[in-house]
Amino acid sequence: MNEPAEHVNMASINDNYLKLTAGYLFPEISRRVKAFTAAQPEANLIRLGIGDVTEPLPQACIEAMTQAVSEMGVRETFRGYMDDSQGYDWLREKIAENDFRARGCDVSADEIFVSDGSKSDTANVLDILATGENRIAVTDPVYPVYVDTNVMAGNTGDADESGKYAGVTYLPVTAENDFTPALPSDPVDVIYLCSPNNPTGAALSREKLAKWVDYAREHRSLILFDAAYEAFITDASIPHSIYEIDGARDVAIEFRSFSKNAGFTGTRCAYTVIPRSLAGTAADGTEQPLHPLWARRHNTKFNGVSYIIQRGAEAAYSSDGQQQVRELVGFYLENARLLREGLQQIGIDVYGGVNAPYIWLKTPGGLSSWDFFDRLLEAGRLVGTPGSGFGAAGEGYFRLSAFNSRKNVEQAVERFQRVAG
Numbered sequence: 124m125n126e127p128a129e130h131v132n133m134a135s136i137n138d139n140y141l142k143l144t145a146g147y148l149f150p151e152i153s154r155r156v157k158a159f160t161a162a163q164p165e166a167n168l169i170r171l172g173i174g175d176v177t178e179p180l181p182q183a184c185i186e187a188m189t190q191a192v193s194e195m196g197v198r199e200t201f202r203g204y205m206d207d208s209q210g211y212d213w214l215r216e217k218i219a220e221n222d223f224r225a226r227g228c229d230v231s232a233d234e235i236f237v238s239d240g241s242k243s244d245t246a247n248v249l250d251i252l253a254t255g256e257n258r259i260a261v262t263d264p265v266y267p268v269y270v271d272t273n274v275m276a277g278n279t280g281d282a283d284e285s286g287k288y289a290g291v292t293y294l295p296v297t298a299e300n301d302f303t304p305a306l307p308s309d310p311v312d313v314i315y316l317c318s319p320n321n322p323t324g325a326a327l328s329r330e331k332l333a334k335w336v337d338y339a340r341e342h343r344s345l346i347l348f349d350a351a352y353e354a355f356i357t358d359a360s361i362p363h364s365i366y367e368i369d370g371a372r373d374v375a376i377e378f379r380s381f382s383k384n385a386g387f388t389g390t391r392c393a394y395t396v397i398p399r400s401l402a403g404t405a406a407d408g409t410e411q412p413l414h415p416l417w418a419r420r421h422n423t424k425f426n427g428v429s430y431i432i433q434r435g436a437e438a439a440y441s442s443d444g445q446q447q448v449r450e451l452v453g454f455y456l457e458n459a460r461l462l463r464e465g466l467q468q469i470g471i472d473v474y475g476g477v478n479a480p481y482i483w484l485k486t487p488g489g490l491s492s493w494d495f496f497d498r499l500l501e502a503g504r505l506v507g508t509p510g511s512g513f514g515a516a517g518e519g520y521f522r523l524s525a526f527n528s529r530k531n532v533e534q535a536v537e538r539f540q541r542v543a544g
């Protein structure tokens with residue numbers, strides 16, 4: 124007789140997923156917003172929560188992609204799989220020239236891997252690192268993806284009530300330390316740094332970044348440097364790339380994205396730099412370069428970004444494209460200024476928003492981050508991101524994104540002043 128269905132053997136799951144606390148931050152926000160709008164369908168919400176761009180793509184990118192679509196319709200110019208999923212040479216050459224060599228950084232096209240996003244790359248990089256062996260350091264608050272993917276990979280223990288996972292070194296960044304992480308007191312192997320920072324909007328100065336590079340060289344640690352927001356740097360003394368620091372090629376991977384500068388959040392294109400000189404240690408103690416490991420992973424698990432999209436990304440480096448990207452970034456930075464100054468006028472402590480598209484504020488009246496979220500939603504019809512969603516040290520803070528239309532930002536400032544003033 125057949126066994127009843129509930130007794131058949133089932134595939135075993137990755138139990139690490141059961142350790143994840145609550146949902147990923149942004150789905151949790153959507154859940155609350157959905158519940159609110161179901162109850163109040165007329166509410167005209169302004170969303171300054173997720174850092175998603177709102178303005179149309181640069182015209183140069185549109186024209187290049189349109190042209191690429193036409194090429195795909197003609198036998199002679201049609202493209203199928205790429206020879207190598209690392210990305211087309213013409214795009215990687217433009218990246219190396221404009222984003223690195225122009226800033227004096229020694230990065231070659233061959234060290235650049237074009238991908239569909241920095242979120243995926245910062246997550247997937249764990250594929251080429253040992254599981255359960257590395258001591259991981261993150262700032263607190265932090266972009267949740269860095270932590271959650273380490274939980275999924277089995278690099279952590281369980282979470283405590285504050286949401287901190289055992290085995291992870293958290294480096295608090297608060298107003299008290301000027302949002303600058305202190306070097307860890309116990310040695311760590313892998314360090315995630317994001318500058319300009321999501322969520323605090325703070326950017327690491329050359330001196331501070333150099334301290335991290337020195338630390339990594341001394342302790343033979345790997346820095347995973349997320350520079351997705353580098354286009355928003357307005358202070359000329361702040362490095363755009365970690366490779367502007369001497370010695371970084373031996374200790375750092377850098378992640379870059381077209382999402383926030385050229386507005387590609389829905390278009391999808393990014394890249395990761397793995398210098399040839401960067402190495403890790405194998406179980407037998409030998410030193411192994413990371414570049415061939417990542418190349419192997421990339422070619423096995425990924426078929427590359429589409430030709431059409433890579434042409435669009437390439438166009439962001441044309442002179443028209445660069446001008447249009449500067450205008451887009453300038454538009455969002457002006458939004459950031461309006462938000463920052465509007466909040467300061469009502470006595471709120473505001474950080475970020477100068478070299479980053481994020482405003483990080485202290486919740487008024489000592490409210491918890493989620494209580495302030497609910498108050499803004501209910502009384503102001505405004506959606507932001509609770510600081511505690513980015514980590515325990517983010518409690519009592521709140522993030523606003525400057526990615527929105529001017530009209531919405533102006534209205535948001537008025538509503539904010541009404542509700543929180």
Ligand code: MLT
Nearest residue numbers: 172173174175242321382
């Ligand atoms: C955010 O709001 O933090 C962004 O959406 C991050 C991202 O680009 O994934």
